[in-house]
Amino acid sequence: MNDQRKLVVELRRSMGRLEAALGTISDALVITSCDGRVLWCNASYAQLVERTPPALLGESIYDQLPRDCDGAPLLNPEQVQAGGDQGGQFTRVLDRHDLRAIEIEWKPIRSERLRPLIFCLRDVSALLSYQQLRVEAERIERRRQQTENLNRALELERLALATKVMECPVTGLPNRRGLHVSIRAALKTQRENGGRISILFCDLNSFKEINDLHGHQIGDDLLIEIGRRLQRSLRFGDILSRLGGDEFVVLTMGIFDEGDALQMAMRLNDAVGQAWSVEDHTIRPSMSIGINISDDPDISVDELIRRADLAMYEAKTNGDQHISFYHPSIDKRVRKNIHLRHQLEGALQHEAMFLAYQPIVELGDRIVVGMEALLRLGAIASPIATPSEFIPLAERTALILPIGRWVISEALKHLRQLRSEGSELTMAINVSPLQLKESGLSDFFLSQAERSGVDPSWTVIEVTESILIEHPDLATSELRRLREAGVKVHLDDFGTGYSSMSWLARLPIDTIKVDRSFISDFLHDHRKAVVLEAMIRLSRDLGLGLIAEGIETVEQHAGLLAMGCLQGQGFLFGKPEPLSRSCAVPA
Numbered sequence: 001m002n003d004q005r006k007l008v009v010e011l012r013r014s015m016g017r018l019e020a021a022l023g024t025i026s027d028a029l030v031i032t033s034c035d036g037r038v039l040w041c042n043a044s045y046a047q048l049v050e051r052t053p054p055a056l057l058g059e060s061i062y063d064q065l066p067r068d069c070d071g072a073p074l075l076n077p078e079q080v081q082a083g084g085d086q087g088g089q090f091t092r093v094l095d096r097h098d099l100r101a102i103e104i105e106w107k108p109i110r111s112e113r114l115r116p117l118i119f120c121l122r123d124v125s126a127l128l129s130y131q132q133l134r135v136e137a138e139r140i141e142r143r144r145q146q147t148e149n150l151n152r153a154l155e156l157e158r159l160a161l162a163t164k165v166m167e168c169p170v171t172g173l174p175n176r177r178g179l180h181v182s183i184r185a186a187l188k189t190q191r192e193n194g195g196r197i198s199i200l201f202c203d204l205n206s207f208k209e210i211n212d213l214h215g216h217q218i219g220d221d222l223l224i225e226i227g228r229r230l231q232r233s234l235r236f237g238d239i240l241s242r243l244g245g246d247e248f249v250v251l252t253m254g255i256f257d258e259g260d261a262l263q264m265a266m267r268l269n270d271a272v273g274q275a276w277s278v279e280d281h282t283i284r285p286s287m288s289i290g291i292n293i294s295d296d297p298d299i300s301v302d303e304l305i306r307r308a309d310l311a312m313y314e315a316k317t318n319g320d321q322h323i324s325f326y327h328p329s330i331d332k333r334v335r336k337n338i339h340l341r342h343q344l345e346g347a348l349q350h351e352a353m354f355l356a357y358q359p360i361v362e363l364g365d366r367i368v369v370g371m372e373a374l375l376r377l378g379a380i381a382s383p384i385a386t387p388s389e390f391i392p393l394a395e396r397t398a399l400i401l402p403i404g405r406w407v408i409s410e411a412l413k414h415l416r417q418l419r420s421e422g423s424e425l426t427m428a429i430n431v432s433p434l435q436l437k438e439s440g441l442s443d444f445f446l447s448q449a450e451r452s453g454v455d456p457s458w459t460v461i462e463v464t465e466s467i468l469i470e471h472p473d474l475a476t477s478e479l480r481r482l483r484e485a486g487v488k489v490h491l492d493d494f495g496t497g498y499s500s501m502s503w504l505a506r507l508p509i510d511t512i513k514v515d516r517s518f519i520s521d522f523l524h525d526h527r528k529a530v531v532l533e534a535m536i537r538l539s540r541d542l543g544l545g546l547i548a549e550g551i552e553t554v555e556q557h558a559g560l561l562a563m564g565c566l567q568g569q570g571f572l573f574g575k576p577e578p579l580s581r582s583c584a585v586p587a
């Protein structure tokens with residue numbers, strides 16, 4: 001027992017001496033389990049990994065070692081495993097406060113069953129030549145530089161990308177995202193300093209037609225030009241953006257009241273409305289502007305834009321200036337329009353439409369010479385909406401195209417019926433500008449006439465002059481084809497639009513229909529009477545027919561007869577009625 005105790009004491013003492021000795025050497029020593037968990041380490045190792053020894057035990061050596069100068073792990077388990085029983089050795093450079101070369105050597109302790117590993121990490125910087133260290137230093141510097149350059153390039157790329165996603169690729173103006181950013185900034189300014197935010201929502205009129213007629217390249221060029229014109233008309237601090245399509249938005253905090261805003265909108269409309277020549281065409285662009293002026297800094301960005309958009313929608317249909325201000329009542333109106341649109345679509349699907357016919361008479365003896373087919377929506381007893389409500393909407397939404405085709409085939413069918421009953425009436429059918437612009441109207445009309453067994457000479461097409469002025473070539477060629485087949489062309493609502501008398505001689509038309517506004521006023525308004533007389537004389541000289549629209553009183557009838565007007569239409573002779581009733585008009 002005594003000898004045994006002596007032996008243990010001796011062993012402990014020599015172990016202590018050994019550990020103390022290992023603690024003094026500058027090489028870092030570590031013993032780990034075979035999977036790298038630290039079982040023991042000396043003070044130099046703790047120094048190398050910059051931690052205190054007790055905390056290191058039990059952790060993985062691979063996690064504790066510092067990374068090398070390239071940021072890679074100094075040592076990994078795969079390397080150690082690959083070394084097998086032989087262990088391994090290599091040198092790495094650390095870049096801490098200065099460059100240090102570290103030689104790492106390891107070996108499994110083969111005498112033990114669990115094969116612990118012993119690692120030795122030695123600072124061999126002194127063994128590297130000055131030349132080697134300099135090469136290494138330069139390599140590291142180059143790498144750092146490259147990384148920095150890469151980061152800078154990435155940052156630039158990121159910025160460019162951010163700008164790009166906020167920019168319209170066609171015009172280079174801020175896009176919807178860019179606009180949102182600007183409005184958020186304006187709202188912040190408004191919260192801090194007060195003031196008003198104004199949004200002017202601008203939308204080109206008939207842009208789709210320009211695109212269809214001249215192609216997308218010219219459409220894009222026009223958008224760029226519009227962007228430039230708008231930009232030139234703005235003041236410092238106003239922000240212009242393009243939302244997509246033909247929509248531009250001006251954001252400004254420089255407007256104080258509606259008068260200010262109206263002036264600005266008129267300036268924008270003037271700038272945009274200048275003639276623009278492309279190839280051998282001249283386009284006169286025009287724009288509708290909806291304005292929303294807001295005092296409320298807590299309104300959302302979307303709501304600010306939505307209100308200006310609603311006002312724009314209103315501007316499209318109202319007034320000559322094409323400028324409207326947002327007002328809460330607009331919400332209701334637009335909702336009504338949306339409802340009407342659904343009804344219109346429904347009516348088209350279920351053919352819940354009918355044609356009413358209004359007689360056209362010889363003023364001298366009141367003999368009915370023709371009928372004008374007029375579209376009505378809903379049932380005869382309960383119409384859904386008046387034509388002045390749904391026709392503009394149908395035009396805007398292009399629903400007028402299928403509706404127009406329905407009107408043509410329905411009216412021709414009725415005409416066939418009238419003729420087979422021995423009537424000699426002609427049938428006038430109204431055609432919208434959109435139908436005429438959509439090429440193929442003459443083909444459709446003539447093929448329908450043939451199918452219905454209708455001679456084209458029994459028919460009349462009524463067009464308004466706007467189409468002849470905006471698209472003279474297309475309209476003229478379509479109308480010529482129809483006239484060659486025998487169809488007559490009446491110019492509707494004459495006197496309300498551009499109405500240049502000198503035009504008349506050149507248009508492919510047979511008759512003008514003088515607008516009801518002249519008929520209702522000429523007895524009291526001397527100037528209107530003079531113009532009306534001139535129209536009657538001129539049409540006679542040009543060999544054109546003339547029909548007075550909207551005759552309601554006996555006095556108007558007598559006055560027109562006295563002026564030499566031959567034909568007319570109006571409540572005095574018959575309201576628009578469904579076929580069976582309109583036939584009852586006294587002939």
Ligand SMILES: [Mg+2]
Binds near residue numbers: 372430462492
């Ligand atoms: Mg008409």
